[in-house]
Amino acid sequence: MxxxxxxxxxxxxxxxxxxxxxxxxxxxxxxxxxxxxxxxxxxxxxxxxxxxxxxxxxxxxxxxxxxxxxxxxxxxxxxxxxxxxxxxxxxxxxxxxxxxxxxxxxxxxxxxxxxxxxxxxxxxLKGLTAQYLIRGAYTIKQGETILVQAAAGGVGLIICQWARHLGTRVVGTVSTPEKAALAKANGCSDPIIYTREDVVARVRELSGGAGLPVVYDGVGGSTYETSLQCLKRRGLAVFYGSAGGIIPPFDLWRLNRMGSLYVTYAGLADYxxxxxxxxxxxxxxxxxxxxxxxxxxxxxxxxxxxxxxxxxxxxxxxxxxxxxxxx
Ligand SMILES: NC(=O)c1ccc[n+]([C@@H]2O[C@H](COP(=O)([O-])OP(=O)(O)OC[C@H]3O[C@@H](n4cnc5c(N)ncnc54)[C@H](OP(=O)(O)O)[C@@H]3O)[C@@H](O)[C@H]2O)c1
CATH class of the missing domain: 3.90.180.10 (Medium-chain alcohol dehydrogenases, catalytic domain)
Structure with missing residues:
Protein backbone atom coordinates (compact mmCIF):
# COMPACT_ATOMS: atom_id res chain seq x y z
CA MET A 1 0.00 0.00 0.00
CA LEU A 125 -10.76 10.56 -24.04
CA LYS A 126 -12.11 13.47 -26.08
CA GLY A 127 -10.17 12.36 -29.18
CA LEU A 128 -11.36 8.75 -28.99
CA THR A 129 -14.87 10.11 -28.58
CA ALA A 130 -14.50 12.33 -31.64
CA GLN A 131 -13.02 9.37 -33.54
CA TYR A 132 -15.89 7.00 -32.86
CA LEU A 133 -18.49 9.71 -33.44
CA ILE A 134 -17.28 10.68 -36.91
CA ARG A 135 -15.78 7.31 -37.95
CA GLY A 136 -18.09 4.87 -36.16
CA ALA A 137 -21.50 6.12 -35.06
CA TYR A 138 -21.74 7.84 -38.44
CA THR A 139 -18.95 8.02 -41.03
CA ILE A 140 -18.69 11.59 -42.23
CA LYS A 141 -17.82 12.11 -45.87
CA GLN A 142 -15.99 14.59 -48.04
CA GLY A 143 -18.30 17.30 -49.34
CA GLU A 144 -20.94 16.79 -46.63
CA THR A 145 -22.00 19.47 -44.16
CA ILE A 146 -22.50 18.49 -40.52
CA LEU A 147 -23.69 20.27 -37.36
CA VAL A 148 -21.68 20.12 -34.13
CA GLN A 149 -23.28 21.46 -30.96
CA ALA A 150 -20.79 23.09 -28.50
CA ALA A 151 -18.22 23.23 -31.30
CA ALA A 152 -15.63 25.01 -29.12
CA GLY A 153 -15.86 22.37 -26.36
CA GLY A 154 -13.45 19.55 -25.66
CA VAL A 155 -14.95 16.95 -28.01
CA GLY A 156 -16.37 19.61 -30.34
CA LEU A 157 -13.04 21.17 -31.32
CA ILE A 158 -11.52 17.81 -32.23
CA ILE A 159 -14.51 16.96 -34.45
CA CYS A 160 -14.01 20.33 -36.18
CA GLN A 161 -10.29 19.71 -36.81
CA TRP A 162 -10.74 16.15 -38.06
CA ALA A 163 -13.78 16.94 -40.21
CA ARG A 164 -11.98 19.81 -41.96
CA HIS A 165 -9.13 17.41 -42.76
CA LEU A 166 -11.62 14.98 -44.33
CA GLY A 167 -13.14 17.72 -46.47
CA THR A 168 -16.36 17.89 -44.45
CA ARG A 169 -17.85 21.31 -43.80
CA VAL A 170 -18.70 21.99 -40.16
CA VAL A 171 -21.48 24.22 -38.92
CA GLY A 172 -21.10 24.59 -35.15
CA THR A 173 -22.95 26.20 -32.27
CA VAL A 174 -21.13 28.27 -29.62
CA SER A 175 -22.23 30.69 -26.89
CA THR A 176 -19.83 33.61 -27.42
CA PRO A 177 -17.90 35.44 -30.19
CA GLU A 178 -14.61 34.28 -28.59
CA LYS A 179 -15.69 30.65 -28.85
CA ALA A 180 -16.86 31.30 -32.43
CA ALA A 181 -13.36 32.56 -33.33
CA LEU A 182 -11.75 29.53 -31.69
CA ALA A 183 -14.09 27.09 -33.43
CA LYS A 184 -13.43 28.82 -36.76
CA ALA A 185 -9.66 28.62 -36.29
CA ASN A 186 -10.06 24.89 -35.68
CA GLY A 187 -12.08 24.00 -38.76
CA CYS A 188 -15.66 25.10 -38.10
CA SER A 189 -16.31 27.17 -41.20
CA ASP A 190 -19.73 28.39 -40.01
CA PRO A 191 -19.93 29.02 -36.27
CA ILE A 192 -23.40 30.05 -35.08
CA ILE A 193 -23.57 32.08 -31.87
CA TYR A 194 -26.75 30.50 -30.55
CA THR A 195 -27.25 33.19 -27.92
CA ARG A 196 -27.80 35.71 -30.73
CA GLU A 197 -28.88 33.74 -33.79
CA ASP A 198 -31.66 31.31 -34.69
CA VAL A 199 -29.76 28.04 -35.17
CA VAL A 200 -32.45 26.24 -37.19
CA ALA A 201 -32.95 29.20 -39.54
CA ARG A 202 -29.18 29.55 -40.12
CA VAL A 203 -28.77 25.82 -40.78
CA ARG A 204 -31.67 25.83 -43.24
CA GLU A 205 -30.13 28.84 -44.99
CA LEU A 206 -26.67 27.20 -45.15
CA SER A 207 -28.11 23.94 -46.50
CA GLY A 208 -30.35 25.48 -49.15
CA GLY A 209 -33.42 24.66 -47.06
CA ALA A 210 -32.81 20.91 -46.95
CA GLY A 211 -31.19 20.42 -43.52
CA LEU A 212 -28.11 18.32 -42.70
CA PRO A 213 -27.38 14.57 -42.81
CA VAL A 214 -25.99 14.38 -39.27
CA VAL A 215 -25.87 16.36 -36.02
CA TYR A 216 -23.47 15.68 -33.13
CA ASP A 217 -24.95 16.79 -29.83
CA GLY A 218 -23.17 16.44 -26.46
CA VAL A 219 -25.32 19.15 -24.85
CA GLY A 220 -28.62 17.26 -24.79
CA GLY A 221 -31.48 18.76 -22.78
CA SER A 222 -31.23 22.33 -24.02
CA THR A 223 -30.37 21.48 -27.65
CA TYR A 224 -31.94 18.17 -28.70
CA GLU A 225 -35.01 19.79 -30.22
CA THR A 226 -32.87 22.15 -32.30
CA SER A 227 -30.66 19.25 -33.34
CA LEU A 228 -33.62 17.28 -34.67
CA GLN A 229 -34.98 20.30 -36.53
CA CYS A 230 -31.64 20.85 -38.30
CA LEU A 231 -31.70 17.39 -39.93
CA LYS A 232 -32.66 16.65 -43.47
CA ARG A 233 -35.07 13.87 -44.39
CA ARG A 234 -33.73 10.54 -43.00
CA GLY A 235 -30.91 12.40 -41.21
CA LEU A 236 -29.23 11.05 -38.05
CA ALA A 237 -28.99 12.75 -34.65
CA VAL A 238 -26.01 11.42 -32.68
CA PHE A 239 -26.52 12.36 -29.05
CA TYR A 240 -23.58 11.60 -26.78
CA GLY A 241 -23.75 13.88 -23.74
CA SER A 242 -25.84 16.02 -21.44
CA ALA A 243 -23.80 19.12 -20.57
CA GLY A 244 -27.06 21.07 -20.98
CA GLY A 245 -29.31 18.63 -19.11
CA ILE A 246 -31.11 15.35 -19.70
CA ILE A 247 -33.21 14.76 -22.81
CA PRO A 248 -36.80 14.19 -21.60
CA PRO A 249 -38.89 11.16 -22.65
CA PHE A 250 -39.60 11.41 -26.33
CA ASP A 251 -42.48 10.22 -28.50
CA LEU A 252 -40.85 8.17 -31.29
CA TRP A 253 -43.73 8.93 -33.63
CA ARG A 254 -42.33 12.46 -33.90
CA LEU A 255 -39.34 11.03 -35.83
CA ASN A 256 -41.79 10.00 -38.54
CA ARG A 257 -43.38 13.44 -38.70
CA MET A 258 -39.98 15.16 -38.86
CA GLY A 259 -38.83 13.23 -41.96
CA SER A 260 -38.17 9.61 -40.92
CA LEU A 261 -35.22 10.66 -38.76
CA TYR A 262 -32.72 8.35 -37.07
CA VAL A 263 -31.48 8.83 -33.51
CA THR A 264 -28.72 7.23 -31.46
CA TYR A 265 -27.41 7.97 -27.97
CA ALA A 266 -23.83 6.76 -28.15
CA GLY A 267 -21.31 5.87 -25.43
CA LEU A 268 -17.53 5.49 -25.67
CA ALA A 269 -17.49 2.14 -23.84
CA ASP A 270 -19.56 0.54 -26.60
CA TYR A 271 -17.10 1.71 -29.24
N1 LIG B 1 -20.91 9.40 -24.80
C1 LIG B 1 -19.61 9.55 -24.86
O1 LIG B 1 -18.92 8.69 -25.41
C2 LIG B 1 -18.99 10.78 -24.29
C3 LIG B 1 -17.60 10.94 -24.32
C4 LIG B 1 -17.06 12.16 -23.88
C5 LIG B 1 -17.91 13.15 -23.39
N2 LIG B 1 -19.25 12.90 -23.32
C6 LIG B 1 -20.20 13.93 -22.87
O2 LIG B 1 -20.20 14.98 -23.82
C7 LIG B 1 -20.50 16.21 -23.19
C8 LIG B 1 -19.42 17.23 -23.57
O3 LIG B 1 -18.19 16.85 -22.95
P1 LIG B 1 -16.86 17.74 -23.07
O4 LIG B 1 -15.92 17.21 -22.04
O5 LIG B 1 -16.43 17.84 -24.48
O6 LIG B 1 -17.41 19.15 -22.54
P2 LIG B 1 -17.28 20.58 -23.24
O7 LIG B 1 -17.95 20.52 -24.58
O8 LIG B 1 -15.86 21.04 -23.16
O9 LIG B 1 -18.13 21.48 -22.25
C9 LIG B 1 -19.50 21.55 -22.37
C10 LIG B 1 -19.92 22.70 -23.30
O10 LIG B 1 -21.32 22.56 -23.50
C11 LIG B 1 -21.89 23.84 -23.69
N3 LIG B 1 -23.07 23.97 -22.81
C12 LIG B 1 -24.32 24.18 -23.26
N4 LIG B 1 -25.18 24.24 -22.24
C13 LIG B 1 -24.47 24.07 -21.11
C14 LIG B 1 -24.80 24.06 -19.73
N5 LIG B 1 -26.07 24.22 -19.29
N6 LIG B 1 -23.81 23.89 -18.82
C15 LIG B 1 -22.54 23.71 -19.22
N7 LIG B 1 -22.16 23.71 -20.54
C16 LIG B 1 -23.12 23.89 -21.48
C17 LIG B 1 -20.82 24.88 -23.36
O11 LIG B 1 -20.37 25.42 -24.60
P3 LIG B 1 -21.00 26.83 -25.09
O12 LIG B 1 -20.52 27.83 -24.07
O13 LIG B 1 -20.46 27.06 -26.45
O14 LIG B 1 -22.50 26.62 -25.04
C18 LIG B 1 -19.73 24.08 -22.69
O15 LIG B 1 -18.45 24.62 -22.89
C19 LIG B 1 -20.61 15.89 -21.70
O16 LIG B 1 -21.97 15.68 -21.34
C20 LIG B 1 -19.85 14.59 -21.56
O17 LIG B 1 -20.26 13.81 -20.46
C21 LIG B 1 -19.79 11.76 -23.77
Missing amino acids: TKVYAVRVHQLGGPEQLRYEQVEVGEPGRGEASVRHTAIGLNFTDIHFRTGRYPLPSLPHVIGMEAAGVIEAIGDGVTAFRPGDRVAYAAATPGAYAQAAVMPASRLIKLPDFIDDEAAAATL LHDHVEMDERAAELFAMMRNGVVKVPIHKRYRLADASQAHADLEGRRTSGASLLIP
Whole structure:
Protein backbone atom coordinates (compact mmCIF):
# COMPACT_ATOMS: atom_id res chain seq x y z
CA MET A 1 0.00 0.00 0.00
CA THR A 2 1.17 3.51 -0.86
CA LYS A 3 -0.40 6.77 0.25
CA VAL A 4 -1.10 9.33 -2.48
CA TYR A 5 -3.12 12.51 -2.77
CA ALA A 6 -6.41 12.21 -4.62
CA VAL A 7 -9.71 14.02 -5.10
CA ARG A 8 -12.70 12.17 -3.70
CA VAL A 9 -16.43 12.74 -3.62
CA HIS A 10 -17.94 11.91 -0.20
CA GLN A 11 -21.36 13.32 -0.95
CA LEU A 12 -22.92 14.00 -4.34
CA GLY A 13 -23.38 17.67 -5.20
CA GLY A 14 -21.57 20.82 -6.36
CA PRO A 15 -17.86 21.46 -6.95
CA GLU A 16 -17.43 22.11 -3.20
CA GLN A 17 -17.98 18.39 -2.61
CA LEU A 18 -14.57 17.56 -4.11
CA ARG A 19 -12.08 16.79 -1.32
CA TYR A 20 -8.33 16.72 -1.84
CA GLU A 21 -7.02 14.14 0.62
CA GLN A 22 -4.72 11.17 1.08
CA VAL A 23 -5.90 7.73 -0.03
CA GLU A 24 -4.25 4.33 -0.15
CA VAL A 25 -3.33 2.72 -3.47
CA GLY A 26 -2.88 -1.05 -3.38
CA GLU A 27 -0.47 -3.25 -5.31
CA PRO A 28 -1.60 -4.25 -8.82
CA GLY A 29 -3.44 -7.57 -8.88
CA ARG A 30 -3.66 -10.04 -11.73
CA GLY A 31 -4.06 -8.23 -15.07
CA GLU A 32 -3.50 -4.82 -13.47
CA ALA A 33 -0.80 -2.16 -13.50
CA SER A 34 -0.11 0.78 -11.20
CA VAL A 35 0.37 4.07 -12.98
CA ARG A 36 2.05 7.18 -11.54
CA HIS A 37 0.11 10.07 -13.09
CA THR A 38 1.83 13.09 -14.60
CA ALA A 39 -1.25 14.77 -16.14
CA ILE A 40 -4.99 14.17 -15.62
CA GLY A 41 -7.71 15.07 -18.15
CA LEU A 42 -10.66 17.23 -17.08
CA ASN A 43 -13.91 16.01 -18.65
CA PHE A 44 -17.55 17.01 -18.36
CA THR A 45 -18.24 13.37 -17.55
CA ASP A 46 -16.42 13.94 -14.22
CA ILE A 47 -19.11 16.48 -13.33
CA HIS A 48 -21.84 13.95 -14.09
CA PHE A 49 -20.20 11.51 -11.62
CA ARG A 50 -19.86 14.26 -8.99
CA THR A 51 -23.53 15.23 -9.23
CA GLY A 52 -24.83 11.66 -9.37
CA ARG A 53 -26.15 11.74 -12.92
CA TYR A 54 -23.76 8.84 -13.55
CA PRO A 55 -23.56 6.40 -10.61
CA LEU A 56 -20.30 6.02 -8.65
CA PRO A 57 -19.62 2.41 -7.53
CA SER A 58 -19.42 3.55 -3.86
CA LEU A 59 -18.87 6.62 -1.68
CA PRO A 60 -16.40 8.10 -0.98
CA HIS A 61 -14.87 7.57 -4.42
CA VAL A 62 -12.05 9.08 -6.46
CA ILE A 63 -13.46 10.53 -9.69
CA GLY A 64 -11.79 11.14 -13.09
CA MET A 65 -11.69 9.05 -16.26
CA GLU A 66 -8.47 10.02 -18.01
CA ALA A 67 -4.77 10.34 -17.20
CA ALA A 68 -1.28 9.88 -18.57
CA GLY A 69 1.80 8.73 -16.72
CA VAL A 70 4.35 5.99 -16.17
CA ILE A 71 3.82 2.37 -15.16
CA GLU A 72 5.38 1.72 -11.74
CA ALA A 73 4.49 -1.96 -11.28
CA ILE A 74 2.56 -4.71 -13.05
CA GLY A 75 0.56 -7.62 -11.68
CA ASP A 76 0.64 -11.29 -12.73
CA GLY A 77 -0.40 -12.03 -16.27
CA VAL A 78 0.46 -8.60 -17.69
CA THR A 79 2.66 -9.12 -20.75
CA ALA A 80 1.95 -6.09 -22.94
CA PHE A 81 3.46 -3.54 -20.52
CA ARG A 82 6.56 -3.12 -18.36
CA PRO A 83 7.45 -0.76 -15.51
CA GLY A 84 8.74 2.47 -17.02
CA ASP A 85 6.34 2.41 -20.02
CA ARG A 86 4.61 5.71 -20.75
CA VAL A 87 0.86 5.12 -20.97
CA ALA A 88 -2.49 6.88 -20.95
CA TYR A 89 -6.03 5.72 -20.44
CA ALA A 90 -9.66 6.62 -20.88
CA ALA A 91 -10.96 4.52 -18.01
CA ALA A 92 -14.12 2.47 -17.72
CA THR A 93 -14.60 3.38 -14.04
CA PRO A 94 -13.65 6.61 -12.26
CA GLY A 95 -10.35 6.94 -10.36
CA ALA A 96 -8.01 9.22 -12.31
CA TYR A 97 -8.01 12.29 -10.00
CA ALA A 98 -5.04 10.94 -8.01
CA GLN A 99 -1.26 11.00 -8.03
CA ALA A 100 -1.35 7.29 -8.89
CA ALA A 101 -3.93 4.58 -9.58
CA VAL A 102 -4.18 0.84 -10.21
CA MET A 103 -5.81 0.17 -13.57
CA PRO A 104 -6.74 -2.92 -15.60
CA ALA A 105 -3.87 -3.28 -18.09
CA SER A 106 -6.49 -3.89 -20.79
CA ARG A 107 -7.48 -0.20 -20.53
CA LEU A 108 -3.94 1.15 -20.97
CA ILE A 109 -2.58 2.54 -24.21
CA LYS A 110 1.16 2.84 -24.80
CA LEU A 111 2.17 6.37 -25.77
CA PRO A 112 4.37 6.94 -28.81
CA ASP A 113 7.35 9.30 -28.33
CA PHE A 114 5.77 12.10 -30.38
CA ILE A 115 2.90 12.50 -27.88
CA ASP A 116 3.89 14.10 -24.58
CA ASP A 117 2.01 13.33 -21.36
CA GLU A 118 0.04 16.58 -21.30
CA ALA A 119 -1.09 16.19 -24.91
CA ALA A 120 -2.14 12.62 -24.14
CA ALA A 121 -4.17 13.55 -21.04
CA ALA A 122 -5.77 16.45 -22.90
CA THR A 123 -6.65 14.44 -25.98
CA LEU A 124 -7.20 10.73 -25.38
CA LEU A 125 -10.76 10.56 -24.04
CA LYS A 126 -12.11 13.47 -26.08
CA GLY A 127 -10.17 12.36 -29.18
CA LEU A 128 -11.36 8.75 -28.99
CA THR A 129 -14.87 10.11 -28.58
CA ALA A 130 -14.50 12.33 -31.64
CA GLN A 131 -13.02 9.37 -33.54
CA TYR A 132 -15.89 7.00 -32.86
CA LEU A 133 -18.49 9.71 -33.44
CA ILE A 134 -17.28 10.68 -36.91
CA ARG A 135 -15.78 7.31 -37.95
CA GLY A 136 -18.09 4.87 -36.16
CA ALA A 137 -21.50 6.12 -35.06
CA TYR A 138 -21.74 7.84 -38.44
CA THR A 139 -18.95 8.02 -41.03
CA ILE A 140 -18.69 11.59 -42.23
CA LYS A 141 -17.82 12.11 -45.87
CA GLN A 142 -15.99 14.59 -48.04
CA GLY A 143 -18.30 17.30 -49.34
CA GLU A 144 -20.94 16.79 -46.63
CA THR A 145 -22.00 19.47 -44.16
CA ILE A 146 -22.50 18.49 -40.52
CA LEU A 147 -23.69 20.27 -37.36
CA VAL A 148 -21.68 20.12 -34.13
CA GLN A 149 -23.28 21.46 -30.96
CA ALA A 150 -20.79 23.09 -28.50
CA ALA A 151 -18.22 23.23 -31.30
CA ALA A 152 -15.63 25.01 -29.12
CA GLY A 153 -15.86 22.37 -26.36
CA GLY A 154 -13.45 19.55 -25.66
CA VAL A 155 -14.95 16.95 -28.01
CA GLY A 156 -16.37 19.61 -30.34
CA LEU A 157 -13.04 21.17 -31.32
CA ILE A 158 -11.52 17.81 -32.23
CA ILE A 159 -14.51 16.96 -34.45
CA CYS A 160 -14.01 20.33 -36.18
CA GLN A 161 -10.29 19.71 -36.81
CA TRP A 162 -10.74 16.15 -38.06
CA ALA A 163 -13.78 16.94 -40.21
CA ARG A 164 -11.98 19.81 -41.96
CA HIS A 165 -9.13 17.41 -42.76
CA LEU A 166 -11.62 14.98 -44.33
CA GLY A 167 -13.14 17.72 -46.47
CA THR A 168 -16.36 17.89 -44.45
CA ARG A 169 -17.85 21.31 -43.80
CA VAL A 170 -18.70 21.99 -40.16
CA VAL A 171 -21.48 24.22 -38.92
CA GLY A 172 -21.10 24.59 -35.15
CA THR A 173 -22.95 26.20 -32.27
CA VAL A 174 -21.13 28.27 -29.62
CA SER A 175 -22.23 30.69 -26.89
CA THR A 176 -19.83 33.61 -27.42
CA PRO A 177 -17.90 35.44 -30.19
CA GLU A 178 -14.61 34.28 -28.59
CA LYS A 179 -15.69 30.65 -28.85
CA ALA A 180 -16.86 31.30 -32.43
CA ALA A 181 -13.36 32.56 -33.33
CA LEU A 182 -11.75 29.53 -31.69
CA ALA A 183 -14.09 27.09 -33.43
CA LYS A 184 -13.43 28.82 -36.76
CA ALA A 185 -9.66 28.62 -36.29
CA ASN A 186 -10.06 24.89 -35.68
CA GLY A 187 -12.08 24.00 -38.76
CA CYS A 188 -15.66 25.10 -38.10
CA SER A 189 -16.31 27.17 -41.20
CA ASP A 190 -19.73 28.39 -40.01
CA PRO A 191 -19.93 29.02 -36.27
CA ILE A 192 -23.40 30.05 -35.08
CA ILE A 193 -23.57 32.08 -31.87
CA TYR A 194 -26.75 30.50 -30.55
CA THR A 195 -27.25 33.19 -27.92
CA ARG A 196 -27.80 35.71 -30.73
CA GLU A 197 -28.88 33.74 -33.79
CA ASP A 198 -31.66 31.31 -34.69
CA VAL A 199 -29.76 28.04 -35.17
CA VAL A 200 -32.45 26.24 -37.19
CA ALA A 201 -32.95 29.20 -39.54
CA ARG A 202 -29.18 29.55 -40.12
CA VAL A 203 -28.77 25.82 -40.78
CA ARG A 204 -31.67 25.83 -43.24
CA GLU A 205 -30.13 28.84 -44.99
CA LEU A 206 -26.67 27.20 -45.15
CA SER A 207 -28.11 23.94 -46.50
CA GLY A 208 -30.35 25.48 -49.15
CA GLY A 209 -33.42 24.66 -47.06
CA ALA A 210 -32.81 20.91 -46.95
CA GLY A 211 -31.19 20.42 -43.52
CA LEU A 212 -28.11 18.32 -42.70
CA PRO A 213 -27.38 14.57 -42.81
CA VAL A 214 -25.99 14.38 -39.27
CA VAL A 215 -25.87 16.36 -36.02
CA TYR A 216 -23.47 15.68 -33.13
CA ASP A 217 -24.95 16.79 -29.83
CA GLY A 218 -23.17 16.44 -26.46
CA VAL A 219 -25.32 19.15 -24.85
CA GLY A 220 -28.62 17.26 -24.79
CA GLY A 221 -31.48 18.76 -22.78
CA SER A 222 -31.23 22.33 -24.02
CA THR A 223 -30.37 21.48 -27.65
CA TYR A 224 -31.94 18.17 -28.70
CA GLU A 225 -35.01 19.79 -30.22
CA THR A 226 -32.87 22.15 -32.30
CA SER A 227 -30.66 19.25 -33.34
CA LEU A 228 -33.62 17.28 -34.67
CA GLN A 229 -34.98 20.30 -36.53
CA CYS A 230 -31.64 20.85 -38.30
CA LEU A 231 -31.70 17.39 -39.93
CA LYS A 232 -32.66 16.65 -43.47
CA ARG A 233 -35.07 13.87 -44.39
CA ARG A 234 -33.73 10.54 -43.00
CA GLY A 235 -30.91 12.40 -41.21
CA LEU A 236 -29.23 11.05 -38.05
CA ALA A 237 -28.99 12.75 -34.65
CA VAL A 238 -26.01 11.42 -32.68
CA PHE A 239 -26.52 12.36 -29.05
CA TYR A 240 -23.58 11.60 -26.78
CA GLY A 241 -23.75 13.88 -23.74
CA SER A 242 -25.84 16.02 -21.44
CA ALA A 243 -23.80 19.12 -20.57
CA GLY A 244 -27.06 21.07 -20.98
CA GLY A 245 -29.31 18.63 -19.11
CA ILE A 246 -31.11 15.35 -19.70
CA ILE A 247 -33.21 14.76 -22.81
CA PRO A 248 -36.80 14.19 -21.60
CA PRO A 249 -38.89 11.16 -22.65
CA PHE A 250 -39.60 11.41 -26.33
CA ASP A 251 -42.48 10.22 -28.50
CA LEU A 252 -40.85 8.17 -31.29
CA TRP A 253 -43.73 8.93 -33.63
CA ARG A 254 -42.33 12.46 -33.90
CA LEU A 255 -39.34 11.03 -35.83
CA ASN A 256 -41.79 10.00 -38.54
CA ARG A 257 -43.38 13.44 -38.70
CA MET A 258 -39.98 15.16 -38.86
CA GLY A 259 -38.83 13.23 -41.96
CA SER A 260 -38.17 9.61 -40.92
CA LEU A 261 -35.22 10.66 -38.76
CA TYR A 262 -32.72 8.35 -37.07
CA VAL A 263 -31.48 8.83 -33.51
CA THR A 264 -28.72 7.23 -31.46
CA TYR A 265 -27.41 7.97 -27.97
CA ALA A 266 -23.83 6.76 -28.15
CA GLY A 267 -21.31 5.87 -25.43
CA LEU A 268 -17.53 5.49 -25.67
CA ALA A 269 -17.49 2.14 -23.84
CA ASP A 270 -19.56 0.54 -26.60
CA TYR A 271 -17.10 1.71 -29.24
CA LEU A 272 -14.01 0.55 -27.27
CA HIS A 273 -15.52 -2.78 -26.34
CA ASP A 274 -12.24 -4.70 -26.37
CA HIS A 275 -8.52 -4.00 -26.53
CA VAL A 276 -8.34 -4.61 -30.27
CA GLU A 277 -11.00 -2.02 -31.02
CA MET A 278 -9.48 0.44 -28.53
CA ASP A 279 -6.01 0.09 -30.07
CA GLU A 280 -7.39 0.54 -33.60
CA ARG A 281 -9.25 3.71 -32.70
CA ALA A 282 -6.26 5.03 -30.72
CA ALA A 283 -3.92 4.35 -33.66
CA GLU A 284 -6.15 6.47 -35.92
CA LEU A 285 -6.23 9.25 -33.36
CA PHE A 286 -2.45 9.14 -32.87
CA ALA A 287 -1.93 9.32 -36.65
CA MET A 288 -4.05 12.48 -36.67
CA MET A 289 -1.97 13.91 -33.81
CA ARG A 290 1.27 13.01 -35.58
CA ASN A 291 0.28 14.78 -38.81
CA GLY A 292 -0.88 17.83 -36.85
CA VAL A 293 -4.57 17.53 -37.78
CA VAL A 294 -5.67 16.98 -34.16
CA LYS A 295 -3.98 19.49 -31.89
CA VAL A 296 -5.81 20.15 -28.65
CA PRO A 297 -5.36 23.62 -27.19
CA ILE A 298 -4.81 23.39 -23.43
CA HIS A 299 -7.14 25.99 -22.02
CA LYS A 300 -5.75 25.86 -18.49
CA ARG A 301 -3.62 23.75 -16.14
CA TYR A 302 -5.01 23.45 -12.60
CA ARG A 303 -3.30 21.87 -9.61
CA LEU A 304 -5.07 18.63 -8.68
CA ALA A 305 -5.81 20.29 -5.33
CA ASP A 306 -7.83 22.92 -7.26
CA ALA A 307 -10.17 20.41 -8.95
CA SER A 308 -13.21 22.24 -7.47
CA GLN A 309 -12.26 25.41 -9.34
CA ALA A 310 -11.72 23.42 -12.54
CA HIS A 311 -15.21 21.91 -12.21
CA ALA A 312 -16.79 25.30 -11.54
CA ASP A 313 -15.11 26.74 -14.66
CA LEU A 314 -16.13 23.83 -16.89
CA GLU A 315 -19.70 23.87 -15.61
CA GLY A 316 -19.83 27.66 -15.90
CA ARG A 317 -18.92 27.42 -19.64
CA ARG A 318 -15.72 29.38 -18.98
CA THR A 319 -13.54 26.78 -20.71
CA SER A 320 -12.87 25.82 -24.30
CA GLY A 321 -10.85 22.91 -25.69
CA ALA A 322 -9.23 20.85 -22.92
CA SER A 323 -8.01 21.57 -19.39
CA LEU A 324 -5.66 19.52 -17.23
CA LEU A 325 -5.21 18.72 -13.56
CA ILE A 326 -1.55 18.44 -12.62
CA PRO A 327 -0.93 16.08 -9.68
N1 LIG B 1 -20.91 9.40 -24.80
C1 LIG B 1 -19.61 9.55 -24.86
O1 LIG B 1 -18.92 8.69 -25.41
C2 LIG B 1 -18.99 10.78 -24.29
C3 LIG B 1 -17.60 10.94 -24.32
C4 LIG B 1 -17.06 12.16 -23.88
C5 LIG B 1 -17.91 13.15 -23.39
N2 LIG B 1 -19.25 12.90 -23.32
C6 LIG B 1 -20.20 13.93 -22.87
O2 LIG B 1 -20.20 14.98 -23.82
C7 LIG B 1 -20.50 16.21 -23.19
C8 LIG B 1 -19.42 17.23 -23.57
O3 LIG B 1 -18.19 16.85 -22.95
P1 LIG B 1 -16.86 17.74 -23.07
O4 LIG B 1 -15.92 17.21 -22.04
O5 LIG B 1 -16.43 17.84 -24.48
O6 LIG B 1 -17.41 19.15 -22.54
P2 LIG B 1 -17.28 20.58 -23.24
O7 LIG B 1 -17.95 20.52 -24.58
O8 LIG B 1 -15.86 21.04 -23.16
O9 LIG B 1 -18.13 21.48 -22.25
C9 LIG B 1 -19.50 21.55 -22.37
C10 LIG B 1 -19.92 22.70 -23.30
O10 LIG B 1 -21.32 22.56 -23.50
C11 LIG B 1 -21.89 23.84 -23.69
N3 LIG B 1 -23.07 23.97 -22.81
C12 LIG B 1 -24.32 24.18 -23.26
N4 LIG B 1 -25.18 24.24 -22.24
C13 LIG B 1 -24.47 24.07 -21.11
C14 LIG B 1 -24.80 24.06 -19.73
N5 LIG B 1 -26.07 24.22 -19.29
N6 LIG B 1 -23.81 23.89 -18.82
C15 LIG B 1 -22.54 23.71 -19.22
N7 LIG B 1 -22.16 23.71 -20.54
C16 LIG B 1 -23.12 23.89 -21.48
C17 LIG B 1 -20.82 24.88 -23.36
O11 LIG B 1 -20.37 25.42 -24.60
P3 LIG B 1 -21.00 26.83 -25.09
O12 LIG B 1 -20.52 27.83 -24.07
O13 LIG B 1 -20.46 27.06 -26.45
O14 LIG B 1 -22.50 26.62 -25.04
C18 LIG B 1 -19.73 24.08 -22.69
O15 LIG B 1 -18.45 24.62 -22.89
C19 LIG B 1 -20.61 15.89 -21.70
O16 LIG B 1 -21.97 15.68 -21.34
C20 LIG B 1 -19.85 14.59 -21.56
O17 LIG B 1 -20.26 13.81 -20.46
C21 LIG B 1 -19.79 11.76 -23.77
